[in-house]
Amino acid sequence: MSRPNTSVLTSVLVANRGEIACRVMRTAKALGLTTIAVHSATDRNARHVREADVAVDLGGSKAADSYLQIDKLIAAAKSSGASAIHPGYGFLSENAGFARAVEQAGLIFLGPPASAIDAMGSKSAAKSLMETAGVPLVPGYHGEAQDAATFREAAARIGYPVLLKATAGGGGKGMKVVERDEDLADALASAQREAQSSFGDSRMLVEKYVLKPRHVEIQVFADQHGHCLYLNERDCSIQRRHQKVVEEAPAPGLSPQLRSAMGEAAVRAAQAIGYVGAGTVEFLLDARGEFFFMEMNTRLQVEHPVTEAITGLDLVAWQIRVAQGEALPITQEQVPLLGHAIEVRLYAEDPANDFLPATGTLEIYRESAPGIGRRVDSGVSEGDEVSAFYDPMLGKLIAWGEDREQARLRLLSMLDEFAVGGLRTNLAFLRQIIAHPAFADAELDTGFIPRYQADLLPEPEPLCEAFWQMAAQAYRQSTAANVRRDDPHSPWTGISGLRIGLPYEVDLHLSCAGETRKVQLRGNPSPGVTLQGDQLTVDHDGVRHRTQAIRRGDTLYLRWKGNLLPVKRVDPIAAAEASHTQQGGLCAPMNGSIVRVLVEVGQQVEAGTPLVVLEAMKMEHSIRASQAGTVAALYCAEGEMVSEGVVLVELSAQPL
CATH class of the missing domain: 3.30.1490.20 (ATP-grasp fold, A domain)
Known part of the structure; x- marks a missing residue:
C-alpha cells in the first residue's frame, strides 16, 4: 500500500461542465475551498462558469478541443493556482493518463489511483480480472x-x-x-x-444481451489506509438507449442477504485493485436473485444523490477528505439506510421522436420549490443555450421519503412544478414513468420503457375547445400587460376589443402543437379566467383550478395536462404564404456535424436507406430515406456543421 497523501487542499479545479461541475463546487465552497471552472468557447457564459470563483478558457467548441485536452487542463490548474482536480464524470474521469498527468504535475487527483483506472477503466480488463476472481460474468x-x-x-x-x-x-x-x-x-x-x-x-x-435483467449497482468507497465499505445499492433499470433515466435507492425487493452478498463482492473487487475513493460496481440481477458483474465505474456516478439521500452523507466531501489522507469516518456496520430516494434525469430531447436530442434556448427554466426531501442538481439557468456539442442532460430531480411511495409522490409533485420552455424535454415523459402503476408496484427491469411505451408515449390528442378558449383568454390578458409599457394610460395599451356602439369582439389566430385555430372572444373578458403574474386561474362550476401561463416574447407557455405548451399568435395570410415546403427535402433534426455522407447524386435508394450520419450530443443519428427514390441533390459534406431544419438531401420520387 502506498503512503497516504497528506497534502493540504485549498482550491479545486473541476475538469468538467454542467450539473456535476456545479454540484462539486457546491461542496467545495462549503468546505472553504476556492473553486475553479474550465470552459470551452461555447460554454463561456455557462452556469458552472458563473458559479465558480475563478474560470479558465480552454478554447474550442467540441469536447475533443477543450474538456478532453489533458495539457490544457493541467496548464489551467497551474495558471489558476489549483491544488487539486476533480474530474466529475464522463470526459476524462476514467482516463488513467489524465490521473497520472495530474499527479505528475504535483496536484491532487480527486479520484482513484491511475493503476485502479487501468485495471477497471477497461471493461475488457475488468471482466478478465473478475473471471479470475470467480465472479460470474455474462x-x-x-x-x-x-x-x-x-x-x-x-x-x-x-x-x-x-x-x-x-x-x-x-x-x-x-x-x-x-x-x-x-x-x-x-x-x-x-x-x-x-x-x-x-x-x-x-x-x-x-x-x-440478457433479456429482462435488472441493473443494480453498489456504491463503494475506500480510503488510503486499506479500509473499504459499500454504501448500499441503487436500482438503475429504467433506461432508454442504454442510458439511465430513473434511479432509486435502495433497490426495491432486495433482501438483506442479497444486499450483503452483492456489497461484499463489490468490496472484494475494489480491494483487489487497491482502489481509493468513490466507485461503483455494476451488476445485472435476474429474477432468480443471481447477479453478474458488468463493469466498475471508477468515478462518482450521476446517480450518487440517491445514495446521499438514504445515508445522509456527502460523497464529494468524502472524496476531498480521503484524497488528503483521512480515514473513512464510519465502519460498514455504521452505514445508514434511511428511507427511500428516487432520481430522474431531465434531458433536452424529444421522446416522441426516438429521444432525439434537442438544442436551443431555455426561454423558461423554473425548478421545483425547495423543501424537505426535495433536491435539484442542475447545470443550467433560464436564458442559457443548449448546444449540440455536449450531453443533453439539463439536471436531475431527487426526492426522498420515509418509504418508496412517499418518495414517488413527492417526486410527482416536483415534476408538476418544474417548467421548461423553448426546446423539447423529457419532463412529461418522466412524469408518465413515475405515475405509471407498474412503476408504483416496483416492476423494474431494463425493458420497462419498451414494454409500456404506449402508456408512456401516448399518441397526441387534438387540443380541445376548452384549451383554445383558455389559451386565448391567457394570451389576451398577457398581451395587455405587454403593449405600450412606456405609456400605461394610452388607449392603445390593451387589446380589449372595445368598439364604440358595438359589442366587445376579438378574434385571435393561435397555433400550438402543430394546430392552428381561430378563437372568437365575445362579450366582456371571461370572469372565470384571470391571469396574475404567471398563474392562470380558471373557475368552472364552482371549482377553481390554477395552472402556469408564462409569456416570453410572442409566445405564451401554457401548462395543459402536464405539458408546458407553446402558444403563438399567427398571421393567417403570412402563414398561408409560407406553407409551401421543399418536396422530398430531408432536413437536419438538430444542430450537429456531418460524420458521413453515404450516397451520391443520382443514386437510387429504397425506403429506410441511410443517407447521412449526423453527430450531435456525442451520439450518431442516421438520416434515412422516407421513401424509395433517387438522390436529386446533396446540400452537405462530411465534417460540415449544420443547423436544425437545414435541408441535407433532396430525394426525387422517380429516377432522374
Whole structure:
C-alpha cells in the first residue's frame, strides 16, 4: 500500500461542465475551498462558469478541443493556482493518463489511483480480472482483436442478440444492440466512431444481451489506509438507449442477504485493485436473485444523490477528505439506510421522436420549490443555450421519503412544478414513468420503457375547445400587460376589443402543437379566467383550478395536462404564404456535424436507406430515406456543421 497523501487542499479545479461541475463546487465552497471552472468557447457564459470563483478558457467548441485536452487542463490548474482536480464524470474521469498527468504535475487527483483506472477503466480488463476472481460474468468476448471478423465469430458463438460496448466508456455512448449478423459490421463501425469521439478510445467488447435483467449497482468507497465499505445499492433499470433515466435507492425487493452478498463482492473487487475513493460496481440481477458483474465505474456516478439521500452523507466531501489522507469516518456496520430516494434525469430531447436530442434556448427554466426531501442538481439557468456539442442532460430531480411511495409522490409533485420552455424535454415523459402503476408496484427491469411505451408515449390528442378558449383568454390578458409599457394610460395599451356602439369582439389566430385555430372572444373578458403574474386561474362550476401561463416574447407557455405548451399568435395570410415546403427535402433534426455522407447524386435508394450520419450530443443519428427514390441533390459534406431544419438531401420520387 502506498503512503497516504497528506497534502493540504485549498482550491479545486473541476475538469468538467454542467450539473456535476456545479454540484462539486457546491461542496467545495462549503468546505472553504476556492473553486475553479474550465470552459470551452461555447460554454463561456455557462452556469458552472458563473458559479465558480475563478474560470479558465480552454478554447474550442467540441469536447475533443477543450474538456478532453489533458495539457490544457493541467496548464489551467497551474495558471489558476489549483491544488487539486476533480474530474466529475464522463470526459476524462476514467482516463488513467489524465490521473497520472495530474499527479505528475504535483496536484491532487480527486479520484482513484491511475493503476485502479487501468485495471477497471477497461471493461475488457475488468471482466478478465473478475473471471479470475470467480465472479460470474455474462458470456462475451473481451479480447484485444478489434476487427469485424473477430466480433462476427464471437457473436455467432454467443448467440444473437448481442450488445456492443465501448471498453472505455459509459452513459450509453458507443453501445449498440445487434439483432442479426448482417447488421453487425455497420453497428460496430458506428459504435467505434462514437467511442472514439466521446472517450478517445474506439476499442469494443461484445456480450450476450440478457433479456429482462435488472441493473443494480453498489456504491463503494475506500480510503488510503486499506479500509473499504459499500454504501448500499441503487436500482438503475429504467433506461432508454442504454442510458439511465430513473434511479432509486435502495433497490426495491432486495433482501438483506442479497444486499450483503452483492456489497461484499463489490468490496472484494475494489480491494483487489487497491482502489481509493468513490466507485461503483455494476451488476445485472435476474429474477432468480443471481447477479453478474458488468463493469466498475471508477468515478462518482450521476446517480450518487440517491445514495446521499438514504445515508445522509456527502460523497464529494468524502472524496476531498480521503484524497488528503483521512480515514473513512464510519465502519460498514455504521452505514445508514434511511428511507427511500428516487432520481430522474431531465434531458433536452424529444421522446416522441426516438429521444432525439434537442438544442436551443431555455426561454423558461423554473425548478421545483425547495423543501424537505426535495433536491435539484442542475447545470443550467433560464436564458442559457443548449448546444449540440455536449450531453443533453439539463439536471436531475431527487426526492426522498420515509418509504418508496412517499418518495414517488413527492417526486410527482416536483415534476408538476418544474417548467421548461423553448426546446423539447423529457419532463412529461418522466412524469408518465413515475405515475405509471407498474412503476408504483416496483416492476423494474431494463425493458420497462419498451414494454409500456404506449402508456408512456401516448399518441397526441387534438387540443380541445376548452384549451383554445383558455389559451386565448391567457394570451389576451398577457398581451395587455405587454403593449405600450412606456405609456400605461394610452388607449392603445390593451387589446380589449372595445368598439364604440358595438359589442366587445376579438378574434385571435393561435397555433400550438402543430394546430392552428381561430378563437372568437365575445362579450366582456371571461370572469372565470384571470391571469396574475404567471398563474392562470380558471373557475368552472364552482371549482377553481390554477395552472402556469408564462409569456416570453410572442409566445405564451401554457401548462395543459402536464405539458408546458407553446402558444403563438399567427398571421393567417403570412402563414398561408409560407406553407409551401421543399418536396422530398430531408432536413437536419438538430444542430450537429456531418460524420458521413453515404450516397451520391443520382443514386437510387429504397425506403429506410441511410443517407447521412449526423453527430450531435456525442451520439450518431442516421438520416434515412422516407421513401424509395433517387438522390436529386446533396446540400452537405462530411465534417460540415449544420443547423436544425437545414435541408441535407433532396430525394426525387422517380429516377432522374
